[in-house]
Amino acid sequence: MAWPKLPYLLPFLSWLPKQTRASVSRDAVVGLSGAILALPQSIAYALIAGLPPEYGLYAAIVPVIIACLWGSSWHLICGPTAAISIVLFASVSPLAVPGTQDYISLILLLTFLAGVFQWLLGMLKFGALANFVSHSVVLGFTLGAAVVIALGQLPNVLGLNLSSKATALDSLLTLLAHVRQFDPASLGLGASTLALGIALKLWLPRWPTLLITLVLASLAVWLLPHVFGHVELVQSFVGRLPPFSPLPLDVETILRLLPGAVAVGMLGLVTSLSIARSLATRSQQMLDANQEVRAQGLSNVVGSLFSGYLSSGSFTRSGLSYEGGASSPLAGVFSALWVALFAVAGSKLIAHIPIPAMAGSILLICWGLVDTRGIRALWRVSRAEFAVMALTCVATLLLELQTAIYAGVLASLFFYLKRTSRPRIHQWREGDEEVLRVGGSIFFGASHYLQVRLQRTQGQRVVIEAQHINFIDYSGVEMLHQEARRLRGLGRSLTLRRARAQVVEELKKLEGADKCPILFEA
Structure with missing residues (x-):
């Protein structure tokens, strides 16, 4: 052996x-x-x-x-x-x-x-x-x-x-x-x-x-x-x-x-x-x-x-x-x-x-x-x-x-944390949708920056193009849940489109899949 x-x-x-x-x-x-x-x-x-x-x-x-x-x-x-x-x-x-x-x-x-x-x-x-x-x-x-x-x-x-x-x-x-x-x-x-x-x-x-x-x-x-x-x-x-x-x-x-x-x-x-x-x-x-x-x-x-x-x-x-x-x-x-x-x-x-x-x-x-x-x-x-x-x-x-x-x-x-704390975000309007394409991980250092960008949106339906999000930690999960609940209270919604399976799984863990305030699209 x-x-x-x-x-x-x-x-x-x-x-x-x-x-x-x-x-x-x-x-x-x-x-x-x-x-x-x-x-x-x-x-x-x-x-x-x-x-x-x-x-x-x-x-x-x-x-x-x-x-x-x-x-x-x-x-x-x-x-x-x-x-x-x-x-x-x-x-x-x-x-x-x-x-x-x-x-x-x-x-x-x-x-x-x-x-x-x-x-x-x-x-x-x-x-x-x-x-x-x-x-x-x-x-x-x-x-x-x-x-x-x-x-x-x-x-x-x-x-x-x-x-x-x-x-x-x-x-x-x-x-x-x-x-x-x-x-x-x-x-x-x-x-x-x-x-x-x-x-x-x-x-x-x-x-x-x-x-x-x-x-x-x-x-x-x-x-x-x-x-x-x-x-x-x-x-x-x-x-x-x-x-x-x-x-x-x-x-x-x-x-x-x-x-x-x-x-x-x-x-x-x-x-x-x-x-x-x-x-x-x-x-x-x-x-x-x-x-x-x-x-x-x-x-x-x-x-x-x-x-x-x-x-x-x-x-x-x-x-x-x-x-x-x-x-x-x-x-x-x-x-x-x-x-x-x-x-x-x-x-x-x-x-x-x-x-x-x-x-x-x-x-x-x-x-x-x-x-x-x-x-x-x-x-x-x-x-x-x-x-x-x-x-x-x-x-x-x-x-x-x-x-x-x-x-x-x-x-x-x-300098690395400063750079990663401001992920690349490309933003545009499509009718009543406001879309944000996020390039980078959503972790404790970057969640506040993304939260500020989300709070400035005006669309009835806020969509995050999430195919480039490789990782999300607890701070990022908590922030997205918080923003989804805030938008729901205003009669609006938060949707993650084309998110990786691992990211979706982490987001559904916080309150359970049935109670997650975030919508998901393939």
């Missing part, structure tokens, strides 16, 4: 046995390309999150393997991202000193909580909840996060040792107060890395830009010690596979981290599902959103136990997997294995990377985060959605980042 459940419990059994030697070889090569891209990105994102560099590599190993094996997308590859890293930093840095063991434990605990939240959404088949974080919110948050990250890295580019601040405005004011104390060598190294990275992205977009710029900067420091000998380097770490990390399951701490965990968990799901749906459309794949949500949650729950901080879908690595011709999620698994090999064997190389160059690379990542084409399209298509994007961006700059996400979601819901 347990065998039919195996595809649900172990979804990779549906595609793994079908792999051939040729497809596995191709996925291994695509995975190597993804690992080359992931190595410098993961280290940079860990630094954004206030973590030692090796934790970026850990986040690109176990969570990636779990998400690929248990997910439904052929090409989605997860890992640490810039936006999530900055939210984690903003959520946990007020509670502990970044880089310390207490800080690391809190980051991993927050990752575990976010993973549990994601997994529960998937188990309850609430994957569609991620749709409530609209694309405009993601655009605005990403734009704001790019500015926040850039402001946080500018002191490293300038060779300044400044403490982190809660908001972007505080960071900017602190930076302006100390900007004259900059180190010319650090500035030269950071600016050169950024300029070279931009040039490579424009002229050779398929090359591993981050890796090239960091290698060249490290060579410059090594060859010119009399110029760059004092420049701070990334700290080294002991090469090993992701270690097991017990979590501090303290109730008070969990309650303090929970709001941030929910916010970053939703952000991760929105990002991952957006990427997965985009690639599924291009590859003609059927995507199971709830399975993908469960896989994201499971990857973060298991990943947090093996030192991996919160991961989500990566635009660049997933796009590389698709463009590289990956034939299965094995490409992501191979990518994680290649990163694991580097984490064990190549850890000493990281200690040669200068901090200003790494900061310049992070600024390059920030530049790539700004979706100017999407922002321009949003302005042309919907000014309301553009306002949501702008509000989210401003909130990201002025408020704590998890609060900014909630502000963006609430703004999206406000």
Whole structure:
């Protein structure tokens, strides 16, 4: 009896046995390309999150393997991202000193909580909840996060040792107060890395830009010690596979981290599902959103136990997997294995990377985060959605980042409810009939608007063309009954024409079919 459940419990059994030697070889090569891209990105994102560099590599190993094996997308590859890293930093840095063991434990605990939240959404088949974080919110948050990250890295580019601040405005004011104390060598190294990275992205977009710029900067420091000998380097770490990390399951701490965990968990799901749906459309794949949500949650729950901080879908690595011709999620698994090999064997190389160059690379990542084409399209298509994007961006700059996400979601819901509270109504007269064609649901937010329109009618017989009414709630039922009784008292009538069976059934429930004051026509 347990065998039919195996595809649900172990979804990779549906595609793994079908792999051939040729497809596995191709996925291994695509995975190597993804690992080359992931190595410098993961280290940079860990630094954004206030973590030692090796934790970026850990986040690109176990969570990636779990998400690929248990997910439904052929090409989605997860890992640490810039936006999530900055939210984690903003959520946990007020509670502990970044880089310390207490800080690391809190980051991993927050990752575990976010993973549990994601997994529960998937188990309850609430994957569609991620749709409530609209694309405009993601655009605005990403734009704001790019500015926040850039402001946080500018002191490293300038060779300044400044403490982190809660908001972007505080960071900017602190930076302006100390900007004259900059180190010319650090500035030269950071600016050169950024300029070279931009040039490579424009002229050779398929090359591993981050890796090239960091290698060249490290060579410059090594060859010119009399110029760059004092420049701070990334700290080294002991090469090993992701270690097991017990979590501090303290109730008070969990309650303090929970709001941030929910916010970053939703952000991760929105990002991952957006990427997965985009690639599924291009590859003609059927995507199971709830399975993908469960896989994201499971990857973060298991990943947090093996030192991996919160991961989500990566635009660049997933796009590389698709463009590289990956034939299965094995490409992501191979990518994680290649990163694991580097984490064990190549850890000493990281200690040669200068901090200003790494900061310049992070600024390059920030530049790539700004979706100017999407922002321009949003302005042309919907000014309301553009306002949501702008509000989210401003909130990201002025408020704590998890609060900014909630502000963006609430703004999206406000504009959605405002739009749906005024359903489209086309009105005309036919003799003694006054007809209203209603396009939209009659729910608590829209019932008052429709009631006002009904009270303004003059016809002896008021008819609602109801074929486009998909849903009616108790408020709508009560309002239509009230209006039907009012019209009857005036010697007039209210008729619903061509209403759906479900709508008619709901309207007849209130007082019984025999006492319903509303007339119905087929």
